[in-house]
Amino acid sequence: MEYRTLFKNISYLASTKVIQFFTGIIRAKINAIILGTSGLGLVNQLNMLTSSSAQFTQLSMSEAVVKQVAENHKKEESKLLVAASIKAYILLVGIFLLFMITLLIIFKESVTTYIFGDTQYISYYFLAILTFPVLIINSIFFALMKGIKGIKYISKARIWIITSNLIIFVPLVILFKLTGAIIFVPISYIVTLFWNYYYANKIFLKPYRIRLGNILSAPLKSDFIKEMLTFSGFGLAVGSMAILAEFVCRSIVITNLGIDKIGLYNPIITWAGLFTGFLLPSFQTYLFPRFCESETNQETSIIINNALRLATLSLIPFVFILIPYRTFLIKVFYSHEFTEAANYLPYHFLGVVFYIWFVVFGQTMTPKGFIKQHGFFRILFYSLSILVTYIFVPIIGLYGWMLQFIVSPFLFFIIYFLYIKTKLEFKISRSNIITMSYVLIGISFLFFIDFNLHEFYLKIIGPLFVICTFLFLTENEKKFIVEKIHMLKSRKTTN
Secondary structure, X not given: OHHHHHHHHHHHHHHHHHHHHHHHHHHHHHHHHHHHHHHHHHHHHHHHHHHHHHHHHHOOXXXXXXXXHHHHOOOOXXXXXXXXXXXXXXXXXXXXXXHHHHHHHHOHHHHHHHHHOOHHHHHHHHHHHHHHHHHHHHHHHHHHHHHOOOHHHHHHHHHHHHHHHHHHHHHHHHHHHHHHHHHHHHHHHHHHHHHHHHHHHHHHHOOOOOXXXXXXXXXXXXXXXXXXXXXXXXXXXXXXXXXXXXXXXXXXXXXXXXXXXXXXXXXXXXXXXXXXXXXXXXXXXXXXXXXXHOOOHHHHHHHHHHHHHHHHHHHHHHHHHHOOOHHHHHHHHOOHHHHHHHHOHHHHHHHHHXXXXXXXXXXXXXXXXXXXXXXXXXXXXXHHHHHHHHHHHHHHOHHHHHHHHHHHHHHHHHHHHHHHHHHOOOOXXXXXXXXXXXXXXXXXXXXXXXHHXXXXXXXXXXXXXXXXXXXXXXXXXXXXXXXXXXXXXHXXXXX
16 A cells, blocks of 8 residues: 555656656757757756755755644644744745855855856856745745645646746747856746745645744744754755765866866766656655654555665666667767767666665655764765765766766665664565666676677667566556556546
């Protein structure tokens, strides 16, 4: 039952991310043709600066809001409690936001050179700073929907966000080229804010009659503030390292290889990000409040195994199609200028496999009270990424940057597994062991064929691995798939 519930809720969220995947391909193709590797590198850096800085400013306190909403929205005094949670969040994040913006303005020239490679792009830098308040406000509305597990409405908001942004993006980039692509970044955040507010107001703020006046007049609850500060301590440490790792690793690449190499690697980052972007946020949206509700280690283990299995089955078509057809797809969806990226993609995707598995394990840490340990592990994770990039980029070029996407996820997949095995008495189910082994053996086999045989065989064997996955499904999963097929057929017949 838990697996079906997980599948149902993840399906709502993942389906919207599939739509985002294909619209992302359209945007990537337009960017590749019009902007080239250098222009794409600049846009990529701007996106990284805005999202990373805003994430750091929140210091994971939005997750505290999610937790507080999930725990209190069904209580009699829910209106007062939720308003108090939002007020505490706005107050604390506002202080950090002011501090962050002050620092960024003081060191504007140094940071601009560090991120973009030249101070001529300082206007892009200030544009990123202007988007921070929008992202912070948006996090409140998303946290409210997430806290009450408003999965359907989160999905609806995403569909409208994707549609609206695509309609705006295409003419902007075609007409104004790089300037249009840069301007689109803050516009896309404003669009996201609008739709998240619309649905958060519809399903939560309006029914609970929560308005700005209620928030401003709500008391400051010390336990809420204390919990948020605990989350902020985690966010400050981990967020700082996340941004530092992202900035430093990219700066090492830019210094040693040039900003065009960031653009060249973009197809891999984009495709990996589109997959992890539809799977992991979907998991996190559902699993975080679900782990908060779980009361026993056995219940927690069932949830982890179900999430791990769904993640692994989702990986199979992604990995076994993109690796064999990578050169063809890069030429189609980008341009011939980006074909070098095909050399790095298979190895990067091996890292994606371990990354997704370790993130599933990591989802349990904060809800189950291991926030300090989780923070320590993530700091080590980012430190290792910096070290690998620093050592290997000067020696083996872009392969050195690629290597950090493999080494850190692999090592911390093992560390997180051993930790939750000890603390939560977790055991990977036999079905998961078989399926996970199948993925790793299949990828290794594709590497062997890639090195020793013609590419033609790779294109045949990759899809065969996808088809053979059916042999590793449980009887309940096969039954579930058959039910869905019959349901779709009956719908077509009715129509």
